[in-house]
Amino acid sequence: MSVFANYTDEQTFARIVDYKNVSEMWRRSVEEFPSSIALVDDGNNITYQQLDEEVSKMRAALAEKGIVAGDMVGVFIPNSAAFVKTFLAVTTLGAVAVLLPPHLDAMTVFGCSMKFSLKALVYSVALAEKTAFAAEKNPRLAMIEDTASSDAIVPAVDVDPSAPCTVLFTGGTTGRSKGALLSQRALMRGTKNGCYGIREVFGQKYLLVLPLTHVFGLVRNLLTSLCTGSTLFICRNNKDMFRDIAVFKPTIMVLVPALAEMALNLSKQFGRNMLGPEMKTIICGASTVPPYLVTEYDKFGVTLLAGYGLTESANLVSGNPESLKKPSSVGFFYDGMEYKIVDGELWRKGPNMMDGYIGDPAENEAAYEDGWFKTGDLVRLDEEGYLYITGRKKEVIVLPSGENISPAEYEAKFSELDVVQDSLIYEQDGLLVLQVFPRAVVLNKIDVEDKEGYLRAKIDEINESLPSFARVNKVIVRTVDFIRSPSMKILRKENANDQN
Amino acid sequence: MTRTEITEKLKDVFQMAAGKTYDESKYDESSNLTTDLGLNSVGILYCVIAIEEFFGIRFEDVGFGDFKTVGDTIDYIEKKLAE
Incomplete structure (x- = not known):
């Protein structure tokens, strides 16, 4: 029995299941929560049913451009409902969503279109200027605006769980960012892991402030929200997050430690709880979580749960449902994780692991040994099975903001x-x-x-x-x-x- | 509000935003926000939110990255307060 079964009731635990692919997860959510609000964005409430209609229209538009299962499709859209719709459309078509961070410059967008052999680039008008160079220099690239729509019927595709699903960028050791390729299975396992450790995980209200091109924003925030019938409020500009909190009254947030610390300091500076009385849970990770955050937030009645994850493992590796008891631990391994600790370094295998860095044989060579992925993180386990990160072996800097550089x-x-x-x-x-x-x-x-x-x-x-x-x-x-x-x-x- | 009053009020904001790396001896109008005051991207976000709250103004769609120094920030606040 999973240790995480102790942190929710039996019924809720039974509802947390493994999906074969994004299509299966999304179909089930639309069937189970059709009239619940899936997204709040730019003043619009969008139900699961309405979002599915939008996804279908975009999927059909992609198919009309010749996109089929297995094709690489760049997604160059800032956090918005259009991003969510496009991501679901690409992945339920069985194509591979290559998520390009909005801060990339025009040259890099072009470079990515070549390196990842993109067949199409779905872009937002707000970023159109940075796509012009790629459009001109790479005539094979189909340019698709994120407003594209077609009424043709193109059903969601049930691809094999091992099929490639998405590419996420992460800091490289050889001087360039790398693209980690995650399968449908890896992404769905990461999403499932994200559901553990909270008593009430279904029907929550999330406020999104992390970039959706980052694994923590994509998996633990967006996909976990969508697979639990929760509502995701998309904060368009982080400077407005506290105004958005006052309006939306979220119950849970996924934050990097620097943002959790910022909210705490602002609360101290202004003498009031800036996260609002409805906030019950903060999921905190992507860089080292200072233990004092756990105890300070507890004073506000907020449970801060620390976890540990990697882009290469579709985010979640371990989570700590007992953060007050062991505030400096990143918790227990999720189920199905194969691991070993070699000279203090954590090595990983298992269903949530990536299929390698695309087009980087040198990086893959350095990252794997005998089929094990070497995380570069130095760890120890205590006698009760709690995991601690003790240092890093890799030449990658993890900033307090969660960015890997x-x-x-x-x-x-x-x-x-x-x-x-x-x-x-x-x-x-x-x-x-x-x-x-x-x-x-x-x-x-x-x-x-x-x-x-x-x-x-x-x-x-x-x-x-x-x-x-x-x-x-x-x-x-x-x-x-x-x-x-x-x-x-x-x-x-x-x-x-x-x-x- | 005079320029000196704004400068004084801002000092508290920058101190909270920069945390333990804050060096008061480096605080004047020519201080560079990133290299002198040690603000990282989250520190800068902190400043924007706190300045809006303290001074009752709203930043337009300028990235705070458009301001290099403490003086630039004060200029912007003065301009917004005068509107």
């Missing part, structure tokens, strides 16, 4: 400057720090008195051009070269400790 990806941007010889990015006290070693031969030839000022201005320009979550907070200009290995590789830890 590959330092190499952004170091390359700074190293492109002719006045920079080498650069290094690391995290310290929640801030991103950049160290650079100037290329003196170039810098000395530049006709300015304040050489360091010139260099810093150039660095600032690059910094401002990065997505806001990836901007560095502190710049250290080194006076001596980086500490290096015998093969001249920059040693990350040693240099971070030596700020000369």
Whole structure:
């Protein structure tokens, strides 16, 4: 018997089931909750039945463009009902939804269209400017606006559970983001795991603030909401989240620790519970959850449940239904997880695991051993089976906002400057720090008195051009070269400790 | 509200937003929000929400990333208060 059976009643537990694919899950939700509100977006209440009608029209529009099961379809839409409709239309057609984060620039959108052999790109008018380059340079790419609709009847397809379902981006170790390919089975298992640990999981009111292109937003927030007949209010701009809370009165939120901490600090600054009296549960994860959040939220009558997940495992690996008892643990493994701990590192197999990074043989080679996925996370289990994350092995920085960034990806941007010889990015006290070693031969030839000022201005320009979550907070200009290995590789830890 | 009053009120907001990395000696109108005050993307979101609440104004569709310094932020608040 699953340990999670202890945290809800028998009837609710029995309703949490495994679905073969998105089509089966969605069909069952529409049958069971037709007149319940599935989404609240931009002032509109959309029932499960109405959303299904929209999904059918989009599915038919895709089919008319020649999209069939197995095709790769880019989805380039900000959080909105249009995103949800498109995601369901693509995946219930058996095609693969490649979720492109809205902050990507035009070149990267084009690059993704080539790398993932996209057959179509469904885009929002708000992002149209960034799709023009791909449309021009990749004539094989069908461009479809997210308002596309057709009245033809194209039924949902029941693809095999092992069929590819979605591609999500995650920080890479070789300097570029990677695309993790998740099957229908993996996504549905992740969704099922998301239902555990809460007494009342059906018919909840969720407020969405996380990006739907991030696994935590997509699986634990959107899909868990849809498979439990819950209502999802889409907060269009996070600065309005507390106004939205006052109107919608959510009962549950899925938050990264930084946002949970922000809501707590705002509540302290304004002397009132900003999350509202109806809020009962916060699901918190995607980066390390500070234990004090659990006890502080308990004072407001809110249960904060910490969990642990990875993009590569369709999000959920473990969840802690007893957060007050063990606030620094990420809880119990969900059922069906195969794992082993090798030199402290967690290795994984099982139905919720990805089928590899698309088009990245080098990354796959590094990520797997004997069929096991090496998570890069250092863990320990206590005598009661509670899991703890003790550190990281990977060169990926997980920011408090939950964003995964590959330092190499952004170091390359700074190293492109002719006045920079080498650069290094690391995290310290929640801030991103950049160290650079100037290329003196170039810098000395530049006709300015304040050489360091010139260099810093150039660095600032690059910094401002990065997505806001990836901007560095502190710049250290080194006076001596980086500490290096015998093969001249920059040693990350040693240099971070030596700020000369 | 005078510019000095806005500056003082804003200090509390930035301090809460930046948390333990806040360095008061670096707080003046020329301070860069990201590199001097150490605000990350969530810190910036905190500021937007708190400024709207404290000053009773609404940010239009400007990303807070459009402001580089404390001075830029004060300019915007002054402009909105005058409307």
